[in-house]
Amino acid sequence: MAVSQHLLIAGASRGIGLGLARVALDAGWHVHAVVRSLARSSELQVLAEQAGARLQVIECDLAEADAGQRIAAALGTQRLDCALFNAGIYGPAHQDPQCIDEQQITELFLLNAIAPIRLARQLAERVNEGGVIAFMSSQMASLSLNLAAGMPLYGASKAALNSLLRSWSSELPSLPWSLLALHPGWVRTDMGGANAPLSVAQSASGLLQVIERQHGTPVCAFFDYQGEALPW
16 A cells, blocks of 8 residues: 555544544555544544644534535645545434434434535545545445344435435446445444444454455445445
8 A cells, every 4th residue: 555545534533433544544544534623532633643744634524514625625735545434423312213303313314324425525526536435334224135123213324325325326427436335344332332243443444455445446336344245
């Protein structure tokens, strides 16, 4: 992996996003980590001190409509080899479509589906031809697998993300870069819980390998962290 390659991670303050920043730096990438507030991410602060110029931290609320313009301004003239959109939420703990209120449903679908796609489209021209634009999805988004019975609202929001991704792909006469939906596995994070079988490092390492393999071979695809294709 050439040191000159640049990775944007939108949602890098903790969990898988932070883990990806770590493994990408170890693999020789320059990382541009987007967070809402650096002051609330002590681990990213430490990582930034260690990495020096190879890690740029950009503070921005990804849900804001002008987030793309603000991130582009922070990047200056820097182009990207990969842009990864990781931010998202679980949604209401009850996960009951009969009980969710208007504010909760708006927040869930905005943060998990609309905002990532909107931001990616705003920044797509910054991604080099043959690069990768990736989104943190979930196997629960797969309508064919039908694994979201226990988390139907979360699964529906990720299915919406995948649907928007495929619609974007269909608009393009040819893909200048890969458009990837990625399933990170069941990971020991705040969302995944302490009983999850995968560490953040294991998931992040696998995801980075998937991204690296897709450079130069543009596709629209749904992969898990081991590179296995998942059905939409």
